[in-house]
Amino acid sequence: MSYGLYLVLLNLAVLLGMLLMMVTGRRIGARDLMRDPEGTRSGFGALEASVLALLGLVLAFTIAGAGARFDTRRQQIVEEANAIGTAYLRLDVLPAATQPALREAFRRYLDTRLAAYRKLPDIAAANQELSAGNVLQEEIWKQAVAAVRADAAPPYAAITVLPALNAMFDIATTRTMAAQLHTPLGVFVILFVLALVGALLSGYGMAAGKSGSWLHIICFVFVVVATISVILDLEFPRLGWARIEAFDQALADLRQRMQ
Numbered sequence: 001m002s003y004g005l006y007l008v009l010l011n012l013a014v015l016l017g018m019l020l021m022m023v024t025g026r027r028i029g030a031r032d033l034m035r036d037p038e039g040t041r042s043g044f045g046a047l048e049a050s051v052l053a054l055l056g057l058v059l060a061f062t063i064a065g066a067g068a069r070f071d072t073r074r075q076q077i078v079e080e081a082n083a084i085g086t087a088y089l090r091l092d093v094l095p096a097a098t099q100p101a102l103r104e105a106f107r108r109y110l111d112t113r114l115a116a117y118r119k120l121p122d123i124a125a126a127n128q129e130l131s132a133g134n135v136l137q138e139e140i141w142k143q144a145v146a147a148v149r150a151d152a153a154p155p156y157a158a159i160t161v162l163p164a165l166n167a168m169f170d171i172a173t174t175r176t177m178a179a180q181l182h183t184p185l186g187v188f189v190i191l192f193v194l195a196l197v198g199a200l201l202s203g204y205g206m207a208a209g210k211s212g213s214w215l216h217i218i219c220f221v222f223v224v225v226a227t228i229s230v231i232l233d234l235e236f237p238r239l240g241w242a243r244i245e246a247f248d249q250a251l252a253d254l255r256q257r258m259q
Contacts, residue, residue, distance in 0.1 A: 011229050014195060018221045021196050022203035029207025048201040055194040059227050062183055062191060066234035073178055073237060074247045080171045081250035084110060087164035088258065093157050098147035103258070105143060109136040110255050113172065117248065120238040130176060137169050182235050195224050 088106050091099050116129035144165055148158040202220065237244040 007229065007232060010232075011225050014192060014228060015221055015225045017196055018199040018224065019217070021199035022206075022217055022221070025200040025203025025205075026207050027203075029204040033207050045205070048198075048205050051194065051201055052198050055191075055198045055224070058187070058191050058194060059224070059231075062187060063227060063231050063234070065183060066231045069178070069181060070234040070237055070244070073175070074244050076171065076175045076178060077244065077247040078250055080113070080168075080175060081254050083164070083168040083171045084113075084251075085254050085257075087161070087168045088254075090161050090164045093154060093160050094144075094147040095150050095152035097152070098143065098150060102140065102143050102147065105136060105140045107255070107258050109133060109140060110251065110258065112136060114248065114251055114255065117238060118245075133172065137172070141165060141169075179238075183231070191228065195228070198224075 084106070088103070091102055091106075094102070112129045112133040116126045116133065119125040119129060144161055147153060148161060199221070206217075233241050
């Protein structure tokens, strides 16, 4: 099942669940109102407000965290492009005879980095490209160490090239781990439970009216479901509608300059 279809089904399930809870809450409230017209509403307004406030708080913190991680992932793409570009330029200080093989290894390495993220959501294919990139890291490092130790290498070659390679490898690891960092599943479970409970209590609170306001019901449900959808999109920017592929252009442009 594709992520887009999964997201649509999840949103539909939350939407229908909230609507069902509101209808159920209103029926329970109407029944209790007939049994005890005076005591049904006593003290329940504060409880309803507390649950809805907690729902709003969890939504706010969750979307803030997802948005921050989304921005961080975009920034890391730019940082990796800069790190690879800097390391590639510093190959100029190495002996001319050692440069062609290293430059070719760089080109292959950058190809694997681009392919790894373009192949998502195929996790197996992406991991295969990441593994190929790790192999190329070792190859580039060994070639670079041999090059800086060559007799023709200038004395400053090691302190110029090797730290740049370290930075290039570090940002690759940082991006890989950042891609696996998401809001804990337990937070989403609490969010969905709060949405359903909030809908139930809201429906209960509407029982005093002769007829429920469908405008208010639809607006409330739509806002909550839309916010959850945006959170999920920001958490998985390679799968949903909020994409970060545009920032991959920084790496693609660098690859063009390496021709």
